[in-house]
Amino acid sequence: MAYEPRIASALSGATRSQLDYWRREELLVPEVSATRPLLYSFRDLIALRTFVYLRESRPLQTIRKAMNSLRDIGETEHLSKYRFVTQGRRGIALVQSSGEGAVELVERPGHQLTVLALGDVLRSFPLDSIEVPNLAHPRPKLSVNPAVRRGYPVVAGTRVGYDLVAGLVRDGVSPAEIKEYYPGVSAEAARDAVSFADYVDRAAGRTAA
Structure with a gap:
């Protein structure tokens, strides 16, 4: 699935300006298309x-240093392949594939650490004025699964995009009547679709640095 910046922003918690800046600085360049359309x-x-999660407690220059150290130690896979944990007041460490240790990337690059805790960046988390949703289930009755419509947010158990349902409700169709258009979509799922559409609109309007 290819996600346009508006949806990528909503599902990741990154603002549109952050997406643009991280792309220009080559911290994270979209792999499907790095030129318009992004x-x-x-x-x-x-x-x-992961970047948004780290950015909550670490300045951007610290994250940039960690990414540079990652390349210096020969790790060149896509960033989604790696798991990170914050250590101490400023550190960022790469969790080893065994999950039993980590390598410091900022304060003492290459130094081995014991992993005490690891935040799960796939679960929901608060960010400024929004709650970044759980990636797999941005709402209880919605799902994001790469195997279903290549990961586009849909009503769980169907292939119906959230935006199609939300559009009908916004046009005056009641949630209870949605099943007349899409039999597999319950009233509760329709309300979740509208809730997520409203969230996407709010997330798109954020301008945090």
């Missing part, structure tokens, strides 16, 4: 959520 992959979403 298109992000599902792997990019996971990497973006």
